[in-house]
Amino acid sequence: MLAQRESNGMADFDLAIIGGGINGAGIARDAAGRGLRVLLVEQNDLASGTSSASTKLIHGGLRYLEHYWFRLVHEALAEREVVLRMAPHLTRPMRFVLPMEAGMRPAWMLRAGLFLYDRLGGRKILLGSRSVDLARDPLGRPLKEGYRKGFEYSDCHTDDARLVVLNAVDAAERGAVIRTRTRCVKAERGESWELTLETRSRTDTVTARALVNAAGPWAGMVETTVLGRPPLQKLRLVKGSHIVVRQLFDHDRGYIFQNADGRVVFALPFERDFTLVGTTDSAFCGDPAALAATPEEIDYLCKVINNHFRATVAPADVVWSFAGVRSLADDGSARPQDTPRDYVLAVDRKGAPLVTVIGGKITTFRRLAEAVLDALAPVLGKRPAWTANSTLPGGDFPITGIEALVTKTRAAWPFLSEPHVRRLVSAYGTRVRRILGEPRTFADLGPVMGADLTAAELRYLVQYEWAQTEDDVLWRRSKLGLRFTRPERARLATFMGGLIGAQVAQ
Numbered sequence: 001m002l003a004q005r006e007s008n009g010m011a012d013f014d015l016a017i018i019g020g021g022i023n024g025a026g027i028a029r030d031a032a033g034r035g036l037r038v039l040l041v042e043q044n045d046l047a048s049g050t051s052s053a054s055t056k057l058i059h060g061g062l063r064y065l066e067h068y069w070f071r072l073v074h075e076a077l078a079e080r081e082v083v084l085r086m087a088p089h090l091t092r093p094m095r096f097v098l099p100m101e102a103g104m105r106p107a108w109m110l111r112a113g114l115f116l117y118d119r120l121g122g123r124k125i126l127l128g129s130r131s132v133d134l135a136r137d138p139l140g141r142p143l144k145e146g147y148r149k150g151f152e153y154s155d156c157h158t159d160d161a162r163l164v165v166l167n168a169v170d171a172a173e174r175g176a177v178i179r180t181r182t183r184c185v186k187a188e189r190g191e192s193w194e195l196t197l198e199t200r201s202r203t204d205t206v207t208a209r210a211l212v213n214a215a216g217p218w219a220g221m222v223e224t225t226v227l228g229r230p231p232l233q234k235l236r237l238v239k240g241s242h243i244v245v246r247q248l249f250d251h252d253r254g255y256i257f258q259n260a261d262g263r264v265v266f267a268l269p270f271e272r273d274f275t276l277v278g279t280t281d282s283a284f285c286g287d288p289a290a291l292a293a294t295p296e297e298i299d300y301l302c303k304v305i306n307n308h309f310r311a312t313v314a315p316a317d318v319v320w321s322f323a324g325v326r327s328l329a330d331d332g333s334a335r336p337q338d339t340p341r342d343y344v345l346a347v348d349r350k351g352a353p354l355v356t357v358i359g360g361k362i363t364t365f366r367r368l369a370e371a372v373l374d375a376l377a378p379v380l381g382k383r384p385a386w387t388a389n390s391t392l393p394g395g396d397f398p399i400t401g402i403e404a405l406v407t408k409t410r411a412a413w414p415f416l417s418e419p420h421v422r423r424l425v426s427a428y429g430t431r432v433r434r435i436l437g438e439p440r441t442f443a444d445l446g447p448v449m450g451a452d453l454t455a456a457e458l459r460y461l462v463q464y465e466w467a468q469t470e471d472d473v474l475w476r477r478s479k480l481g482l483r484f485t486r487p488e489r490a491r492l493a494t495f496m497g498g499l500i501g502a503q504v505a506q
Contacts, residue, residue: 011192011193011207011208011209012037012039012206012207012208013037013038013039013177013206013207013208013209014031014036014037014038014208014209014210014380015027015031015036015037015038015039015208015209015210015211015212015376015380016038016039016040016041016193016195016206016208016210016211016212017038017039017040017041017211017212017214018041018184018211018212018213018214018215018222018226019040019042019212019213019214019215019216019218019219019357020040020041020042020044020045020046020047020048020164020168020178020180021046021047021049021050021051021164021214021216022047022051022160022163022164022167022360022362022365023214023216023343023357023360023365023368023369024040024042024212024214024215025040025046025047025164025165025167025168025171026167026365026366026368026369027212027214027357027368027369027372027373028040028167028168028171028176028178029167029168029170029171029174029176029369029387030366030369030370030373030385030386030387031171031176031369031373031380032170032171032172032174032175032176033170033171033174033386033387033390034373034383034384034386035383036380036383037175038171038175038176038177039176039177039179039206039208040168040171040176040177040178040179041179041182041183041184041195041197042178042179042180042181042182043181043182043183043184043218044180044181045180045181045466045467045468045469045471045472045476046161046164046165046168046178046180046466046476047160047161047164047165047476048476049216049217049218049288049324049325050216050217050288050324050325050326050327051160051161051163051164051216051324051362052160052161052164052322052324052475052476053160053240053242053322053323053324054160054240054324054362055240055242055266055268055276055278055279056157056158056159056160056268056270056276057094057155057156057157057158057266057268057362057363058079058080058083058084058091058155058156058157058158058362058363059076059080059155059156059363060073060074060076060077060080060117060120060121060155060363061073061076061361062098062113062114062117062153062256062264063264065113065116065117066105066109066113069342070120071342072342072361072364073116073117073120073121074120074121075364075367076121076361076363076364077117077120077121077122077123078121078122079121079363079364079366079367080121080126080155080156080363081121081123081124081125081126082366082388083156083158083163083363083366084125084126084156084399085125085389085391085399086366086387086390086391086392086395087158087163087166087391087392087394087395087429088395088397088398088399088401088402088429089394089395089397089402089405089425089426089427089428089429089430090158090159090162090163090166090392090395090426090427090429091156091157091158091163092156092157092158092402093125093126093127093154093155093156094154094155094156094157094252094253094254094268095127095152095153095154095252095253095254096152096153096154096155096253096254096255096256096266097132097134097139097150097151097152097253097254097255097256098110098150098151098152098153098255098256098258099134099140099143099147099149099150099255099257099308100147100148100149100150100151101257101258103260104258104260105258107149110151111151114129114151114153115129117129117153118153123154125399126154126155126156127154128153128154129151129152129153129154130151130152130153131149131150131151131152132149132150132151132152133148133149134147134148134149134150135147135148138251139152139251139253141249142248142249142309142310142311143255143308143309143310144307144308144309144310152253157254157268158362159426159427159479160362161475161476161477162427162476162477163362163392165465165466165476165477166392166393166394166395167365167392168466169392169393169464169465170392170393173393178466179197179199180466180468181199181200181468182197182198182199183197183198183199184196184197184222184226185197185198185203185226186226187211187226187227189351189352189354190351190352191351191352192207192208192209192352193207193208193209193210193211193352193354194206194207195207195208195211208352209352209353209379209380210352210353210354210355210376210379210380211352211353211354211355212354212355212356212357212372212376213227213354213355213356213357214357216288216325216326216327217235217237217284217288217325217326217327218288219231219235219327219356219357219358220235220327223356227354231346231356234329235327235328235329235358236283236327236328236329237283237284237285237288237325237326237327237328238281238282238283238284238325238326238328239280239281239282239283239284239291239323239324239325239326240278240279240280240281240323240324240325240326241278241279241280241293241294241297241298241301241321241322241323242276242277242278242279242293242301242321242322242323243276243277243278243293243298243301243302243318243320243321244270244271244274244275244276244277244318244319244320244321244482245274245275245277245305245313245317245318245319246273246274246275246317246319247269247273247274247275248267248275248305248309248311248313249269249275249309251269252269253269254266254267254268254269255267255268255308257304257307257308259304259307263280263281265277265278265279265301265304266278266279267305267308267309270479271479271482272419273482274319274482277301277304277305278301280297280300280301282297284325288325291323291324291325292321292322292323293321293322293323295315297323298315298318298321299315302314302315302317302318319482320481320482326359327358327359328358328359329342329344329358329359342359342360343357343358343359343360343361343364343368343371344358344359345357345358345368345371345372345375346358347375349378349379352379353375353376353378353379355372355375355376357372366387366388369387370385370387373385393429393431394428394429394430394431394432395429395430396429396430397429397430402425402426405425405429405430406418406421406422406425409421409424409425409432412433413436413439415441415442416442417452419452420452423452423478424436424457427477427478434460434464435456435457435460436456437456439456445457446459447495449484449488449491449492449495450480450483450484450485450488450489450491450492451480451483451484451488452480453473453478453480453492455495458473458492458495458496458499459499461473461477462496462499462500462503463503465477467496468496468500469493469496470489470492470493470496473492473496474489474492
């Protein structure tokens with residue numbers, strides 16, 4: 001079959017992508033928007049790996065300046081406002097408080113770093129940095145006594161998993177084929193690529209003119225087991241763990257703390273009633289699928305909280321923990337936190353082209369996608385880049401318009417509570433109507449699974465966002481897992497089974 005297709009010059013797709021994280025979904029969206037025939041395959045759910053286990057920040061990386069990673073910081077700082085305009089429902093400006101620590105980086109160094117941070121990325125929307133008197137400013141109240149001085153600066157926070165999903169949604173609406181729960185078990189190279197795909201018990205074969213390995217921490221495994229070759233680039237896997245605890249402070253700023261071991265740790269407002277704390281940096285070996293925050297990592301993050309806040313926490317107070325693994329290009333750095341976070345593209349043009357994506361930050365996913373398509377242009381053709389001024393589904397409103405959209409949505413569906421509307425708008429933006437439809441009463445939205453998750457929303461997630469399990473819904477399409485009880489999870493699983501069964505029967 002492959003020989004026949006090659007002789008006819010007709011591959012099924014122009015581009016096939018392995019990996020449904022932020023890089024794979026971003027590449028699929030960009031390529032589909034350029035008119036290419038695109039296939040994306042993901043062995044699990046979208047964003048089921050590293051891309052749902054980040055610190056949820058769109059940021060330049062303030063600490064990267066002391067490593068002299070100026071190009072990465074410049075690109076990431078410039079991309080903050082691009083992503084903010086692209087998805088104003090998912091991405092919001094956030095101010096960060098950086099307290100001065102005795103014996104740590106001196107004030108002049110922090111001030112100089114923030115001066116560069118304010119200017120490297122061509123900031124137009126976000127506010128610049130300022131000094132803070134923590135002894136008098138309310139921002140110092142949650143902190144332990146003794147803090148006198150600090151700084152405040154801007155970055156953005158986001159819903160990382162939904163950012164992935166909406167890139168995939170937009171790619172699909174532009175013609176891409178998105179196949180989740182589909183494993184590429186073999187890739188053979190001729191004039192084009194022949195991919196053997198397994199979905200549950202079904203196996204099929206497709207061809208593509210070019211292939212991108214965007215499998216993140218599985219990228220090396222894909223090269224050795226699927227492609228049958230040694231990796232072109234030595235990878236370094238670095239694990240980062242996070243914890244979520246009950247709210248430590250009642251304002252909308254985040255904190256970034258320096259620690260004696262050289263790490264920085266964030267404490268961020270999260271999902272209205274919680275605080276997200278992370279991350280750790282440690283070398284990782286093993287299966288990225290069998291990943292969790294260890295008791296030692298949880299204890300470390302609790303100690304960071306207790307060293308800085310008046311409130312104290314213990315591991316028993318952690319309501320959720322998660323961990324992810326970054327695949328980075330190994331430069332031989334002694335410490336994991338010193339390994340560059342920039343992306344590397346390993347390009348192999350010996351036959352049908354192959355691009356292996358290594359590293360990268362969620363902040364720079366759009367620029368990475370452009371770089372991949374530039375690398376493939378000799379085969380796929382040079383087509384105009386378009387994503388810099390685009391919006392993701394539901395993001396077609398001004399970056400300052402979130403409150404107006406909440407007000408408009410409440411007026412249209414007055415039987416919904418303010419927190420419910422705010423969650424829906426933050427997740428779906430202007431596409432809220434697609435979820436809610438034209439109900440006359442709250443009951444018209446169908447049974448409530450738990451928290452404020454209705455059957456109407458659930459049907460949308462199954463039909464249009466590839467949700468198939470309760471974890472897909474509770475931890476990646478939302479963070480409602482923080483509010484669901486065990487019996488509610490069981491009821492949700494049963495209800496979803498019925499929805500998916502009906503969808504398959506159709």
